[in-house]
Amino acid sequence: MRVFLFALVVAAVGLTVTFAQRSVQVFTGATVIPVSGPAIPNGVLVVENGRIAAVGPAGSVRVPRGADVTDLSGLVVMPGMICTHSHVAQPWGGDSSGPLQPEVRALDAVNVRAASVQKAQAGGITTANLMPGSGHLMGGQTLYVKFRDGKTVDDLALRGADGRVLGGLKMANGTNPQKAKPYPGTRAKSAALVRQRFIEAQEYRDKLANAAGDPEKKPARDLGLEALVEVLDGRRVIHHHTHRHDDILTVLRLSEEFGFRVVLHHVSEAWKVVDEIKAAGAACSLIAIDSPGGKLEARDIKWENAPLLEKAGVDIAFHTDDPINDSRLFLRSAAQGMRVGLSRQAALESLTLAGARMLDLDDRVGSLEVGKDADFVVLDGDPLSIYTKVLQTWIDGELVFDRSLPEDKKWAEGGWGAGSDNHAHHCCLGPTGRLR
Amino acid sequence: MIRLDRALVVLAALIVLPAQAQLAVRGRMVHTLDGPPIQNGVVLCRDGKISRVGPADRVRIPAGYRVLEAEVVTPGLVDAHSVVGLAGWLNIGHDQDQLETSQVMAPELRAIDAYNAREPLIEWIRGFGVTTIHTGHAPGELISGQTLIAKTRGTTMEQAVIVPEAMVVATLGDSSLRSGKEAPGTRAKQVAMLRAKLIKAQEALAKKRSRRGKGDKGGRKLDLEVLMHVVDGKRPLLITANRLQDIMTALRLREEFGFRLVLDGAAEVYEVLPEIRRAGVPVIVHPTMARAHGERENLSMTTAAKLVEAGIPTALQAGYESYVPKTRVVLFEAAVALALGRDEGLDFEEALGLITRDAAEIIGVGDRVGTLERGKDADLALYDGDPFETTTHCIATVIEGEIVFEGQR
Numbered sequence: 114m115r116v117f118l119f120a121l122v123v124a125a126v127g128l129t130v131t132f133a134q135r136s137v138q139v140f141t142g143a144t145v146i147p148v149s150g151p152a153i154p155n156g157v158l159v160v161e162n163g164r165i166a167a168v169g170p171a172g173s174v175r176v177p178r179g180a181d182v183t184d185l186s187g188l189v190v191m192p193g194m195i196c197t198h199s200h201v202a203q204p205w206g207g208d209s210s211g212p213l214q215p216e217v218r219a220l221d222a223v224n225v226r227a228a229s230v231q232k233a234q235a236g237g238i239t240t241a242n243l244m245p246g247s248g249h250l251m252g253g254q255t256l257y258v259k260f261r262d263g264k265t266v267d268d269l270a271l272r273g274a275d276g277r278v279l280g281g282l283k284m285a286n287g288t289n290p291q292k293a294k295p296y297p298g299t300r301a302k303s304a305a306l307v308r309q310r311f312i313e314a315q316e317y318r319d320k321l322a323n324a325a326g327d328p329e330k331k332p333a334r335d336l337g338l339e340a341l342v343e344v345l346d347g348r349r350v351i352h353h354h355t356h357r358h359d360d361i362l363t364v365l366r367l368s369e370e371f372g373f374r375v376v377l378h379h380v381s382e383a384w385k386v387v388d389e390i391k392a393a394g395a396a397c398s399l400i401a402i403d404s405p406g407g408k409l410e411a412r413d414i415k416w417e418n419a420p421l422l423e424k425a426g427v428d429i430a431f432h433t434d435d436p437i438n439d440s441r442l443f444l445r446s447a448a449q450g451m452r453v454g455l456s457r458q459a460a461l462e463s464l465t466l467a468g469a470r471m472l473d474l475d476d477r478v479g480s481l482e483v484g485k486d487a488d489f490v491v492l493d494g495d496p497l498s499i500y501t502k503v504l505q506t507w508i509d510g511e512l513v514f515d516r517s518l519p520e521d522k523k524w525a526e527g528g529w530g531a532g533s534d535n536h537a538h539h540c541c542l543g544p545t546g547r548l549r
Numbered sequence: 550m551i552r553l554d555r556a557l558v559v560l561a562a563l564i565v566l567p568a569q570a571q572l573a574v575r576g577r578m579v580h581t582l583d584g585p586p587i588q589n590g591v592v593l594c595r596d597g598k599i600s601r602v603g604p605a606d607r608v609r610i611p612a613g614y615r616v617l618e619a620e621v622v623t624p625g626l627v628d629a630h631s632v633v634g635l636a637g638w639l640n641i642g643h644d645q646d647q648l649e650t651s652q653v654m655a656p657e658l659r660a661i662d663a664y665n666a667r668e669p670l671i672e673w674i675r676g677f678g679v680t681t682i683h684t685g686h687a688p689g690e691l692i693s694g695q696t697l698i699a700k701t702r703g704t705t706m707e708q709a710v711i712v713p714e715a716m717v718v719a720t721l722g723d724s725s726l727r728s729g730k731e732a733p734g735t736r737a738k739q740v741a742m743l744r745a746k747l748i749k750a751q752e753a754l755a756k757k758r759s760r761r762g763k764g765d766k767g768g769r770k771l772d773l774e775v776l777m778h779v780v781d782g783k784r785p786l787l788i789t790a791n792r793l794q795d796i797m798t799a800l801r802l803r804e805e806f807g808f809r810l811v812l813d814g815a816a817e818v819y820e821v822l823p824e825i826r827r828a829g830v831p832v833i834v835h836p837t838m839a840r841a842h843g844e845r846e847n848l849s850m851t852t853a854a855k856l857v858e859a860g861i862p863t864a865l866q867a868g869y870e871s872y873v874p875k876t877r878v879v880l881f882e883a884a885v886a887l888a889l890g891r892d893e894g895l896d897f898e899e900a901l902g903l904i905t906r907d908a909a910e911i912i913g914v915g916d917r918v919g920t921l922e923r924g925k926d927a928d929l930a931l932y933d934g935d936p937f938e939t940t941t942h943c944i945a946t947v948i949e950g951e952i953v954f955e956g957q958r
Contacts (some may be wrong), residue, residue, distance in 0.1 A: 165814075232841075403881055404673055406638030407873030436840050437873055441850075442885065448939035462770055500888045501937050529820065532846020 118436025119459050137161045138487075138510060141501050142186030146496065148465045149480035159189060160487040163509035191461070192480050192495055193239025193488030193508060194443055197377050197398040197433035198352065201260075201440060202269075206283060212296045212303075213304040213310050216336035219243050219251035220270060220278055225263045227434065228524070228533060233260050235515040235525035236441035237503040238433075240271070240469070240478050241496030247285035247354040250297070250307050254340055255280040255352055257472055259488070261508050273476070280377075281472075282344055285354035286363055304363055308368050311371045314341035339467020344373050350473065351375040352398070356410040358385040365393040376471045378432065381414035386409035387425045396428040396471050399439065399463075401446040419463070420454035429459065430467040441503075441525060448497045460497060571595055572950050573610040574929055576622030580898060581921040582906040583749035586887045592622065594927035597723070597949035602921050617945055619937055623901060625680025625928030625948065626922050628879045629833045629864035629908035630787070630813060632687045633671055634664045634709075638875045644668075647687035647869065649694065651762065653725075653732050654746055656779075657771035658694030660685030661713045664706045666699075671875045674867070675701040676958040677880045678943045679932025681711075681919075687869040688720040688789035688814070689734065691743055694886065695775065698914055700928070702948045715912060716787040716811065717779050719743065721795040723844050740798055747806050750776035785809040785913070791835070791844040800828050811911060813866075814945065816848040822859040831862035831911040837885040839868060853883075854890025857899050864908035866885040880903040884937035933957070 138160040145156030147168060157174040159167035169172045176182065202223040207214030221242055233241065240259050245252035257279040258269040271279045287304050290296060299304040317338040324330035343349035351373050353364045361380060368375045377383070378398045383390060400417055406412045410546070422429045430445040433439070438446065447460040455463070468477025487510040487528065494501035499548050506514035515521050525529050572594040577589030581602055591608040593601040601608050603705035606707025614943070637644025648661040649655055664684070674682070685696030698712035721740070724884050726733060733739035753773040778784035788799040791814045803810040811877060812818070812832045816839075818825060825832065834853045849855075856863040865886060867877040887900035902908075918926050927950040936940035 281953050377723060402874045403878050404638070404874040404876045406670070407640050407870070407875040409639050409641055411873060412639060436842065438836060439840070442838065445885075445939055452940045452942065497940065499937055500891070502888070526851050527841055527847065527849035528851075529847050530840055531849070547559070 114147055117231055128515070136510070137165075137166070137180040139176050139180045139182045140185050140190060140491075141171065141176075141182060142184050142242040143188045143190040143491070145481060146189065146191040146461065147481035148192050149462050149482050156190070158481065158489070160507075160510045163487055163511070165481060165483055165485050165487050169484060177463045185491060188504065189492040189494065189496065189501075190481070190489055191492065192465040193478065193490055193506065194464045195430070195466075195472070195474075195479060196233070196238050196433050196435070196440065196443065197376065197430050197468045197471050198244055198400075199233070199238075199241040199245060199435045199440065200246070201233050201241060201435050202227045202258075203229075204243035204245060204256060207249045208518075210295075210307060212250040212290055213250055214253055214337070215251045215282055215310075215340040215457060217245070219245055219253060219256040219280065220266060222244070223256060223258075223266050223269075224267050225266050227230075227442070228531065230260055230269075231514075231521075231524040232507050232531075233435070235503060235516075235521065236433075236439070236443050236493075237506050237514075238440050238443055239488040239490075239506060239508045240472070240474065242281065242307070242350060242352065242472055245283045247289040248292075250286065250290045250303055251285060251310070251337075252283040252285060254349075255283050257281075257474065258512065259486075259508050259520060260506075261511070262513050267387075279472075279474075281350040281352045282340060283354070284351050284364075287354075287355065287356050287360045288408070300360065300363070304367065307367060310337075311341065311345070311367070314338050314345055315371070318342045319346055345371060347372075350471070352378055354378050356381040356414075358382040360410075361386050361420050365389060365395060367445060368393065368395065379411075379414075381411045382414050383418040384421050385413070387421050387427070390422065391427050396430070396467070397422055398432045398468070398471060399431045399450075400434050400436075401449040402433055402457045405537040416449055416453045419450035419459075420456075423455055428467050428469055428470060431463045432468075444496055444501065444503075445499065448499065451497055464496075492504070555691070570948065571611070572927065573613045573614040573616045574622055574931065574947065575605060575616060575618045576931070577620050579622045580624070580762070580901055582624055582898065582902060583920040583922040586898070590622065592921055592927075592929060593927075594947065594950040597927055597951070599921060599923055601923060604681045608676065614911070617931060619931035620934050620945055621920075621932040623678065623930045623932070623936060624676045624905040624919055625926075625930050625946065626879055626904045627864075627908035627912070627914075627919055628674070628679055628681075628682040628867050628904070628910055629683055630696075630866035630868060631682045631684040631876065632869045633867065633876050634666065634684050635660065635683055636669050636687065636869065636875065637665065637668055638670045638673075640872065640875055643813045646686075648689045649686075649912075650690065653689065653690055653742065654692040655694055656692050656717050656775040658686055658693050659714065660697040661706055661710060664697060664710065666697065666703050666705050666709045671701050674876065674878055675935060675946050676943060676954045676956070677878050677937070678932070678946050679879060680928040680930070680946060680948050680953075681909065681914065682867075683715060683908075685715070686718050688718065689724050689869075691725045692718060692746070693718045693720065698912060700948050702951070702953050711917070712914065714775075714784065716785045717775060719786055719788045719955035721788060721790040721798055722792050724940075726787075732805075736794070736798070739803070743802065744805070747776065747780055747802075747808075749773060750827065751778055751806070754781055779808050780806055782807065782809055783810045787811045787813050787833070789813040791848075793817040793820050794845075796821060797824070797883050800824065800830065803828065803830070814845070814868075815852070816845040819849055819852050819855050822855065822861065826859055826861050831864070832856055833864045833866050833908075833911060836866060836868045836879075837889075838877065838883050850885060850889045851930075853886040853891050853900075853903055854895035857890075857892045859904070862907055862911055863903060864911045865903040880936060880938075882945075887937055897937075
């Protein structure tokens with residue numbers, strides 16, 4: 114038995130050593146901003162099998178022998194950024210047939226070879242919520258992705274422990290979904306349509322429960338109601354486009370009536386209803402726009418939404434709404450929040466950990482903590498300075514963007530060919546040119 | 550009687566002006582754009598003009614001057630091409646006057662007849678230090694109309710405008726293509742139509758010259774009256790062209806007709822820098838953060854830097870946006886141009902020049918604004934740090950010696 118154990122240990126050590134040589138990467142010398150804790154000057158980040166194995170100040174972290182060590186002295190490392198509201202890769206949802214289309218999935222639409230994916234990598238965004246547009250009350254199921262260098266959507270889509278593709282449900286109110294029949298023409302009609310559909314979902318859920326698995330008694334499958342049952346059960350979060358103060362309150366009212374979990378998006382007039390948002394416990398995904406308006410219901414948008422919500426204790430993230438804001442300039446949004454009083458910590462969280470919480474992914478991404486996915490960016494300066502550039506983006510321990518390569522620099526800055534969809538050959542090549 | 554009137558005017562000036570217009574601005578760093586920056590500098594503003602610029606130990610602030618202090622002082626910012634005042638912030642029918650689509654070529658449309666001095670976006674950009682805007686009809690028709698130059702002040706066009714008829718706006722490429730009998734459906738047709746129109750203007754000009762002194766004026770045609778100023782070189786033709794072939798078309802048209810060309814947008818211009826330089830054409834490049842799609846899909850955020858380093862007169866612009874944000878802010882556009890352009894060699898003062906001195910020169914008001922030097926309009930922007938850092942605030946904006954914004958934006 115002892116001999117057997119000894120053999121096992123030897124085998125295990127041997128395996129570990131081989132493995133270490135192959136897949137332990139160590140990054141030293143940088144100022145590491147874990148976001149979940151204070152910045153670490155001269156920090157060490159150890160990545161093993163695509164996950165963070167250790168993070169801490171130099172000297173306190175054991176560097177495995179034979180590890181692949183990269184010196185990042187003078188640079189800054191922070192978690193890969195998370196965009197809670199993005200239209201990168203053309204994730205279009207519902208068509209013009211009607212205002213309620215919870216059955217459509219962004220999964221079936223996204224083009225992972227779009228140039229916008231490369232640009233998002235160049236901006237240091239590693240995880241995103243790809244959303245259908247806001248022209249519907251229910252625009253479709255959103256898709257949570259990582260911007261890996263993928264060949265198909267399956268390479269990018271995030272899945273839960275049960276294998277289910279992860280995503281929320283896009284909803285909108287206010288003027289965008291109001292148009293000619295069969296769309297609603299007023300706010301009250303919009304709310305009535307949504308309530309009616311949720312009531313149908315409640316009834317559908319009850320029928321499913323009553324059937325207790327008996328196929329004879331089960332209601333006929335309804336793709337839209339199936340998605341809404343997930344919403345009612347809290348397994349699918351509503352990502353709700355909303356601007357005006359009264360529209361924000363309508364969302365909160367519906368959320369209370371049907372018990373769904375909601376993240377408020379854009380929330381232009383949040384500053385008018387901060388207390389109500391706080392009381393409802395809703396999180397806010399904000400946009401920073403360089404001038405107010407552009408549409409009537411965004412007339413009163415204020416940068417001050419961010420610090421006011423922070424002070425009230427509301428969880429806030431920024432989003433790009435790419436193409437509204439360019440994914441390559443995402444860092445700038447948090448700095449705009451700071452300009453009007455957002456704290457530095459909240460600013461950093463608004464690009465990373467807060468977004469992870471809103472997507473229920475904070476056990477995997479959003480901060481540099483042991484056990485989390487090795488999604489991080491290497492910067493040449495402070496994240497909140499306009500002069501700072503993203504030098505590298507890593508996802509699951511893989512380098513997906515490297516500014517020192519001309520091809521990747523083109524995605525970062527633009528230039529001839531940067532507008533075209535990603536060419537097919539990029540599907541299988543990492544930035545280092547190695548065939549994967 | 551006449552003498553008494555004059556005396557009253559002088560007396561009124563003596564009473565009103567000292568309180569209103571005598572201002573000293575101190576900056577820990579003063580970027581004059583007319584020579585090297587001055588540490589601990591002072592700018593004296595008297596009767597709306599700059600009367601003195603220099604280091605604090607050499608410039609005495611006269612008694613009775615109001616003193617403003619800032620970390621950084623720059624010339625009031627100049628937006629070389631905007632639609633603010635014509636394209637309103639609400640983006641609904643009643644505040645969108647930037648583009649008339651009933652006509653393919655409408656050079657007779659004056660911007661002064663559409664400029665809304667009370668537009669909230671004017672107040673918005675003023676709060677970031679923008680004091681002068683070149684604004685008017687938007688790109689989108691073959692000839693969409695005229696532009697004007699205004700200070701970001703006043704409640705009427707008359708109070709704001711300093712150049713009522715600045716340039717004529719033309720657009721080449723997809724955005725001014727439409728199918729139909731009147732409108733061009735292809736690029737070649739578009740250029741043929743434009744050439745035919747410019748030839749008409751040349752003929753009208755020749756006729757006018759041959760009639761000179763003969764009294765017979767003939768029938769006036771507003772469109773040709775304007776284009777005559779273009780073909781005789783008095784008024785620049787601002788051509789928006791983003792695709793490479795459209796940029797080269799603009800150069801070809803300039804060669805043929807000899808007008809003063811200002812190239813606008815110019816997303817793919819980085820491919821033909823030597824050609825642009827040889828032609829001596831200034832470029833008002835697209836906003837750095839313009840969306841990279843459609844004809845601008847290949848834009849680069851380093852284009853302004855590349856143009857400057859190639860020795861081409863270059864300015865940045867807020868441009869036209871059809872959606873959110875309804876206007877961009879040139880301060881932010883220059884900030885990103887600098888952040889990404891430093892690798893190309895662009896430095897702080899060159900980036901600032903894109904939205905002050907060089908912008909003023911290109912739009913033709915370099916003798917009045919764009920730098921801090923004696924005799925120019927007392928237009929200044931004050932900041933509590935590096936103006937390009939996103940977290941820095943504009944703390945005051947001064948137009949002709951008057952504080953038009955004070956606070957923290």
